[in-house]
Amino acid sequence: QVQLVQSGAEVKKPGASVKVSCKASGYTFTSYYMHWVRQAPGQGLEWMGIINPRAGTTSYAQKFQGRVTMTRDTSTSTVYMEVSSLRSEDTAVYYCARGPPDYYCSSTSCYIDYWGQGTLVTVSS
Amino acid sequence: EIVLTQSPATLSLSPGERATLSCRASQSVSSYVAWYQQKPGQAPRLLIYDASNRATGIPARFSGSGSGTDFTLTISSLEPEDFAVYYCQQRDNWPPQITFGQGTRLEIK
Numbered sequence: 001q002v003q004l005v006q007s008g009a010e011v012k013k014p015g016a017s018v019k020v021s022c023k024a025s026g027y028t029f030t031s032y033y034m035h036w037v038r039q040a041p042g043q044g045l046e047w048m049g050i051i052n053p054r055a056g057t058t059s060y061a062q063k064f065q066g067r068v069t070m071t072r073d074t075s076t077s078t079v080y081m082e083v084s085s086l087r088s089e090d091t092a093v094y095y096c097a098r099g100p101p102d103y104y105c106s107s108t109s110c111y112i113d114y115w116g117q118g119t120l121v122t123v124s125s
Numbered sequence: 126e127i128v129l130t131q132s133p134a135t136l137s138l139s140p141g142e143r144a145t146l147s148c149r150a151s152q153s154v155s156s157y158v159a160w161y162q163q164k165p166g167q168a169p170r171l172l173i174y175d176a177s178n179r180a181t182g183i184p185a186r187f188s189g190s191g192s193g194t195d196f197t198l199t200i201s202s203l204e205p206e207d208f209a210v211y212y213c214q215q216r217d218n219w220p221p222q223i224t225f226g227q228g229t230r231l232e233i234k
Contacts, residue, residue, distance in 0.1 A: 044227050045169065046225065047223040
């Protein structure tokens with residue numbers, strides 16, 4: 001069965017960075033895109049970006065360009081998402097979420113079919 | 126950036142009634158729209174992809190329609206477990222740029 005297991009909650013000070021991990025299992029890691037989506041307390045879903053685990057290529061939401069970096073380690077089937085220059089508005093639950101097969105994303109809504117359990121990142125002085 | 130606008134913000138209905146949720150895109154997104162359901166404290170669940178395809182395990186009372194800029198999620202007869210927040214999502218460009226709507230809260234009347 002598909003599982004996405006994320007790292008634990010983090011508390012950071014403004015200006016710091018945070019790196020969240022997401023370990024995938026139950027499917028061929030390099031064959032499916034991986035999204036990152038966040039949700040601030042009581043708010044809606046916000047798409048941050050996507051990584052192709054096979055090629056390592058990424059696409060980030062314009063809002064996060066220059067402040068977010070997504071990487072992967074194919075030897076451990078893990079993707080990482082790092083956010084720098086944290087501010088209080090970055091307090092949110094961060095989800096990794098599996099997209100469709102890599103050959104399918106370009107001709108579809110590039111939907112999300114499995115989600116991690118979420119990682120709460122709190123930014124506070 | 127393509128903006129998705131969902132309406133209404135809140136929909137109050139009773140079990141057994143029909144729910145119609147709307148999602149409008151600021152420009153055409155072809156049929157590249159998905160719908161999700163989210164309950165409190167849970168991750169979202171995929172309901173519909175590519176405007177009208179039900180995801181695996183989703184009951185037949187959920188259906189999606191639309192293309193271009195106007196999309197609809199219909200729940201034919203509400204069950205108690207259907208009361209939740211619903212989001213639409215679109216994919217634009219390549220490499221992809223994705224946005225979510227702001228959500229519609231479906232509450233028990």
